[in-house]
Amino acid sequence: MQKTELEINQASQLLKLLGDKTRLTIISILKQRECCVCELLEVFDMSQPSISQHLRKLKDLGLVKEERRGQWIYYSLNATSELFSLLDDILNHLPEQTEKIKQIEKSNPTLRCGC
Amino acid sequence: MQKTELEINQASQLLKLLGDKTRLTIISILKQRECCVCELLEVFDMSQPSISQHLRKLKDLGLVKEERRGQWIYYSLNATSELFSLLDDILNHLPEQTEKIKQIEKSNPTLRCGC
DNA sequence: TAAGTATATAACTAACTACTTATATATTCA
DNA sequence: TGAATATATAAGTAGTTAGTTATATACTTA
Numbered sequence: 333m334q335k336t337e338l339e340i341n342q343a344s345q346l347l348k349l350l351g352d353k354t355r356l357t358i359i360s361i362l363k364q365r366e367c368c369v370c371e372l373l374e375v376f377d378m379s380q381p382s383i384s385q386h387l388r389k390l391k392d393l394g395l396v397k398e399e400r401r402g403q404w405i406y407y408s409l410n411a412t413s414e415l416f417s418l419l420d421d422i423l424n425h426l427p428e429q430t431e432k433i434k435q436i437e438k439s440n441p442t443l444r445c446g447c
Numbered sequence: 448m449q450k451t452e453l454e455i456n457q458a459s460q461l462l463k464l465l466g467d468k469t470r471l472t473i474i475s476i477l478k479q480r481e482c483c484v485c486e487l488l489e490v491f492d493m494s495q496p497s498i499s500q501h502l503r504k505l506k507d508l509g510l511v512k513e514e515r516r517g518q519w520i521y522y523s524l525n526a527t528s529e530l531f532s533l534l535d536d537i538l539n540h541l542p543e544q545t546e547k548i549k550q551i552e553k554s555n556p557t558l559r560c561g562c
Numbered sequence: 563t564a565a566g567t568a569t570a571t572a573a574c575t576a577a578c579t580a581c582t583t584a585t586a587t588a589t590t591c592a
Numbered sequence: 593t594g595a596a597t598a599t600a601t602a603a604g605t606a607g608t609t610a611g612t613t614a615t616a617t618a619c620t621t622a
Contacts, residue, residue: 338540340472347537348466352610353459360455369569382611384570403568403619418540422462425453425533442568467580484599497581499600518589518598557598 336417346415349393350422354378355386359409359419361429361436362396366408370441375432395419404442451532461530464508465537469493470501474524474534476544476551477511481523485556490547510534519557 338346350356358372372383387407390396397410410416453461465471469491476482476490487498502522505511512525525531 335540337542340468340475340541343537343541344466344468344471347462347471351459351463351466353455354610356459356462357455370567378610379612380569381571381613385610388570400619405569418537421536421540422458422533425450425536426455426458427452469580485597493580494582495599496583496601500580503600515589520599 335421336414338415338418342415343418345393346395346418349389349395350419352386354382355390356426357429357432358383358386359390359395360423360426361432362407362409363423364429365433365436366406367436368404368406368442370404371436372407374439374441375435448532448535450536451529453530453533457530458533460508461510461533464504464510465534467501469497470505471541472544472547473498473501474505474510475538475541476547477522477524478538479544480548480551481521482551483519483521483557485519486551487522489554489556490550 350359354376357376361367361372361375369380369383369387372387373380376383387396387398391398391407393415394410394413395415396407399406399408409419413419465474472491473487476487484495484498484502487502488495491498502511502513506513506522508530509525509528510530511522514521514523524534528534
């Protein structure tokens with residue numbers, strides 16, 4: 333991947349957003365798997381509006397994109413962002429979120445009946 | 448350099464500190480050149496205590512180290528920090544602080560007489 | 563169309579943060 | 593030793609932030 337050179341301003345905005353543990357974890361999860369809000373809700377001890385607000389901030393800076401699919405809105409990393417190269421370098425220092433993803437897939441909140 | 452894997456907690460602390468424009472600039476300068484407070488003071492429109500407090504936070508997390516030399520205390524990056532590998536990856540996305548370093552060297556605050 | 567589910571937005575608040583000014587401490591040097 | 597310089601610490605404050613609860617909007621399905 334190409335290493336982009338950023339202005340201090342842009343970079344510090346990115347770093348400030350990632351400086352929150354919840355958002356950093358969300359982003360790490362989204363690196364491995366797109367998720368909707370109700371899935372993320374399974375792995376954070378936090379209200380739904382709180383998760384939505386974090387996602388909003390990440391979206392406002394262009395780090396994530398959203399796609400509505402039925403009643404769910406799926407969030408994923410926006411690889412076309414100018415900030416993506418730096419973001420990816422950072423994420424490569426972090427552990428895989430395998431436990432949290434298992435937790436999501438076990439609880440399977442987007443499946444409403446067992447039929 | 449070895450890529451270290453960090454806990455989300457540690458990483459988010461680092462990113463939060465770097466999420467401030469002043470601190471990110473200080474760190475970028477220190478990557479190129481050790482500096483004392485009075486030198487940094489030349490390039491920020493900010494009080495001396497403010498600079499000292501930023502340096503304190505960076506030191507508390509182990510990102511910079513200090514060395515007293517006479518009446519000056521020189522700050523530099525702490526390459527032995529567990530966080531250094533991530534820090535360095537981040538700094539590699541940022542522009543060189545050549546202008547600010549010129550400014551420091553031109554004003555030359557640690558030289559008190561011309562003799 | 564009505565009820566249920568998913569998500570977003572609004573309004574509020576407690577805690578935190580980045581500054582400021584005032585002052586203390588440490589060093590140098592005449 | 594006393595004045596000047598460099599830095600740190602303390603205390604106060606305005607602005608920001610991350611959460612909350614309440615409510616609105618959007619979609620699905622019976």
